[in-house]
Amino acid sequence: MDDVEILDVDDNNSPRQVPLKNQDLSQLSFTVGDFLSLYGWYLLAVTFTVFLLIQQLRKRRSSQSQQDSVPQTQLDASLVTKRQEAMEAARRKMQEELDAKAAIFKEKQRQQEEEKRRQKIEEWESMKQGKSCKGHKPSESSEEASSSSTVLKPKTDKKPLRSPDYNPLMGQGGSCTWRPGRRGPSGGG
Template sequence: MDDEIEILDVDDNNTPVRAPLKNQDLSSLALTAGEILSLYGWHLLVATFMVYLLIQHLWKRRSSQRSTSPPPQQDAAAVAKRQEAMEAARRKMQEDLDAKAAIFREKQKQQEEEKRKQKIEVWENIQQGKSSKGTTRHAQSSEEASSSQSALKPKTDKKPLRSADYNPLAGQGGGTCSWRPGRKGPSSGG
């Protein structure tokens, strides 16, 4: 068998053209430095200049940051005085907080004591056969009952909030129906 294969192409003139498929060396693809400079010289020159300007800008910015932020020299006495003032303010705030907490605890104790007394009173009333609320229902007079019932009735001198024929399900027009056209645009089917 033959290792070389020939492929013939046909031109427009119907004449066969030979296209060799042998491994060609890549020397035609390799560009020399002179060719690269001649093709991309201006581009390389501009890129180099831009990198130089960027480095100069960063160097100036770095040096200006160093010169503008020297650590301020503080007087040791001023620092100590400021710290003492802060400690005094913290102590005062803590004392205020402790005082408020003590008042709150005292109120809590009083409320717990009142609840305990109410529970004892309810228990004693239950033991005596009275209502758990401490008052009996029979103690109310018929006069008090009638006054409480009259207080529950609505007063007629006030204007009613809405008319008697109001129906929230009927819509705005008091029960009238109105036709609305459908939504315009493409359907949202899926």
């Protein structure tokens, strides 16, 4: 492509040769070599300074991580210890609450047993005296003794459930009757 020639045509129609030149780049004759010759030492100093700063930062990070790792493990150990102590305290508190509830429950059970025993004794005593024990409440025992003038009427409103001549052994009807078993060989196999 260097061998390309451009011919200009003038008004007089005669071709003319013009060498190809980029005039914009000719003004930028400033090259990398010129840049390094002017600013090379400054560039070298800046590069060296940046390198030293990076080395210092790496040393500080590694020393901080080592210093932080020791207290971090100590903090972790103390944190774990505190958590375990808090869990133990919570467990002790829950166990004490459970023990208190169990004691209350046992006391209620004991009182109920004592009440049942006392009622049985009162029923036994009332049976010895000839009083009825059905529907007998301890609080009503004194009231019943004082109000003995009350007369109970037998209930004659209802009809008897069965006729007076009913005997279940006679087979008077119903669906439950005895039937002899089947004859023949057993069905087992």
